[in-house]
Amino acid sequence: MTYIPVAAMQLGPDEEAAVLEVLRSGRLAQGPQVEAFEDGLASLTGSRFAVATSSGTAALFLTLKSLGIGPGDEVITTPMTFIATANSIAHTGATIVFADIDDSLNLSPAMVETLITGRTRAIVPVHLHGNPCDMSALRALGERHGIPVIQDACQAIGATIDGRSLGTFGTQVYSFYATKNLTCGEGGAVLTDDDEVARYCRSIRHQAYVPGKPYLHDAVGHNFRLTELQAAIGNVQLTKLDAITTARRENAAYFDRHIDDRSFVRPVVRPTDRHVYHQYIVRVTESSGLGRDDVRDALHEAGIGSAVHYPVAITQQPPYRSLEASCPLAEAAADDMISLPVHPGVTAADRERIVDALAGLAQAAA
Ligand SMILES: Cc1ncc(COP(=O)(O)O)c(C=O)c1O
Structure with a gap:
């Protein structure tokens, strides 16, 4: 019986050939691969500008800095995300304000509204697990209060809302970390229609260079560059993204059809959205009589990998506990969520094994 891993990269001979070509070209940084990757991302997301970066963390940090966010400002985000979302905000010096989630596991627009103050400078919703947030509500809120909404789309490349790409809803940031739907090992990008955001991010990622003036730097910058090797992998992955997303969906x-939702409840997904299933989540219900960690152990025994994204809400993580934020819905989700294998390497036979294993557990507990 083969073990079904919870994540598996979709890399092959095309990526290998692309990397070799870059190695043989002798140009390893700031060349045509990065430019082509940026063009590809801009057309995929429907945004005017793309700035490739060394990580999603760098992309989010740069975007917030481009808006002038710093000490004394407040940024509202979700506590149910990878900690990098919060860290990117913290590194600007701004204060993080955590708003609780709803049944989609995404930021609740109603909760956000109650937390807006005169110091709120941005709202950062996360399309968690690839499931798009309620961007219409969040954007309306942002517009009403004059606050930009920056989408952390690190897990949601290729997602759409009402048939529209995420670029329609403003600036987004992506991660191309090893397990992401589209990967180049490490990497990130800022996608935006705002030319000042793009200009700032492009300059600061490369030590605040001044275009056309070699070795002149007009601010204190960073090295957040993506390499040609990474971009070459990304360019191949872009050609495969549709097939990858279709397989995940x-x-x-x-x-959705075969897992019994009395024992294993799924987050709410709006039927008009294209969820890209970076993760497939079930929540182990109290009425199932099952414990989340026992379910994971039993799956493991049955040769099925699983994970928890995320086992601790950020409100409860050591660096953020002193904020004393309370988000009971996120904290409850951290205790009952399981991510099941949903990647394109999962075969029809694997799917059946996963469904049968869960059904067996639910029956035994009933
Ligand atoms: C929701 C979310 N935000 C931010 C990040 C940070 O991206 P990176 O790991 O590329 O820095 C990630 C990915 O790891 C993520 O999943």
Whole structure:
């Protein structure tokens, strides 16, 4: 019986050939691969400008800095995300304000509204697990209060809302970390229609260079550059993204049809949105009589990998506990969520094994 891993990269001979080509070209940084990757990302997301970076963390940090955010400002975000979202905000010196989630596991627009103050400078929703947030509500809120909404789309490349790409809803940041739907090992990008955001991010990622003036620097910058090797992998991955997303969505649709939602409840997904299933989540209900960690152990025994994204809400993480924020819904989700294997390497037979294993557990507990 083969073990079904919870994540598996989709890399092959095309990526290998692309990397070799870059190695042989002798140009390893700031060349045509990065430019082509940026063009590809801009057209995929429907944004005017793309700035590739060394990570999603760098992309989010740069975007917030481009808006002039710093000490004394407040940024509202979700506590149910990878900690990098919060860290990117913290590094600007701004104060993080955590708003609780709703049944989609994404930031609740109603909760955000109660937390807006005169010092709020940005709202950072996260399309968690690839499931788009309620961007219409969040954007309306932002517009009403004159606050930019920056999408952390690190897990949601290729997602759409009402048939529209995420670029329609403003600036987004992406991560191309090893397990992401589209990967180049490490990497990130800022996608925006705002030419000042793009100009700032492009300059600061490369030590605040001044275009056309070699070795002149007009601010204190960073090295947040993506390499040609990484971009070459990204360019191949872009050609495969549709097939990758389709495979993930097919696996997810099978789980939706066959997993008993009395024992394993799924986050709410709006039917008009294209969830890209970076993760497929079930929540182990109290009425199932099952414990989340026992379910994971039993799956492991049955040769099925799983994970928890995320086992601790950021409100409860050591660096952020002193904020004394309370988000009970996020904290409850951290205790009952499981991520199941949904990647394109999951076969029809694997899907059946996963569904049967869960059904067996639910029956035994009933
Ligand atoms: C929601 C979210 N935000 C931010 C990041 C940070 O991206 P990176 O790991 O590329 O810095 C990630 C990915 O790891 C993520 O999943």
